Amino acid sequence: MKKILIPVDFSEHSEYALEVAANLAKKHKASLVILHMMGLSEAVLTRDESQEMLEAIYYMKLAEKRFSEFLDKNYLNGITIETTVQNYKEFHEINSVAKDFDADLIVMGSHGASGLREVFVGSNTEKVVRTSEIPVLVIKNRVKDFKLNKVVFACDFNMDFIGAFKNAWEFFEKIGSEFQMVFINTPEKFRSNKEMQELAFKFILHSGVDNTDVYDNTAYYCDYRLEHGIYSFSHEIEADLVVIPTHGRRGLAHFFSENIGEAIVNHSDLPIITFKV
Structure with a gap:
């Protein structure tokens, strides 16, 4: 992990993401790239050239001022930081920015998301997740002591997810995390032991991951709903992070049932990281 990209809108949730990214940067000797997507209004773009230039300069200076205030944090001391501003709020462009800066990881805050479905379906986070070719770490609450000692990889052993599994396994092996894979067994798609x-066995064999502990430690957890099962299992084993494989074309809408009848708020404090299929 050499470089971490953090898209920010200067909100409280952006600061949650920044603090986590700073924690990771210090532990892994990485640098940070802070991205602000300014989104100049259409009114600016339709004015005459001189007026447009003046207003563009004004917004750029405003962004610089907000950057200065936003980055005035003690926990950023000693970390190499770059800042960049994009003029339009096109969230798929974050992947291009990540490529330009050769980032290994994107860390971003998610506003008002109480559960996995709310994070990934119809949100700006989903737009980033669907287009990002590198892992996206989603922070929904403030995490005072962020760590990656134990991570849970939720998977149904669909062969389409082998690439995401292998990338996640290699990513966390490098940083020394305990990697726990889990299959959530639901009534709709019930499987015997x-x-x-x-x-x-077939999934791990085809992945080429040469580690028998992955198979031996794979857990099979029964629950009525996929999302609740992921969170319940993760909390029971005191995991620090939930790892979710994602599909770029479909996002995660197919991953969850249409009606999540119970509140997931009490289970929503765990950060989530996605790896693209």
């Missing part, structure tokens, strides 16, 4: 074990 033998079926789940066979699926896990």
Whole structure:
């Protein structure tokens, strides 16, 4: 992990993401790139050239001022930081910025998201997740002591997810995290123990990950709903992070049932990281 990209809008949730990114940067000797997507209004773009230039300069100076205030944090001391401003709020462009700066990870805050569905379906976060070719770490609350000692990879052993699994395994192996894979067994797609074990064996074998502990430690957890099962299992084993494989074309809408009948707020404090299929 050499460089971390943090898209910010100077909100409280952006600061949550910044603090986590700073924590990671110090632990892994990485630098930070802070991105602000300014989104100049259409009114500015339709004015005459001289007026447009003046207003563009004004907004750029305003962004610089807000950067200065936003980055005035003691926890950033000693970290190499670059800042960049994009003129339009096109969230798919964040992947291009990540490429330009050769970033290894995107860390971003998510506003008002109480559960996995709210984070990933129809949100700006989903737009970033669907287009990002590098992992996206989503921070929903302030995490005072962020760590990656134990991570949970939620998977149904679909062969389409092998690439995401392998990338996640290699990513966390490098930083020394305990990697726990889990299959959530729901009534709608119920599997016997033998079926789940066979699926896990084939999945890990085809992935090429040469580590028998991954298979031996794979968990099979029963719950009525996928999302609740992921969070319940993660809390039971005191995981620090939930890892979710994502599909660029479909996002995660297919991953969750349409009606999540119970509140997930009490289970929503865990950060989430996504790896693209």
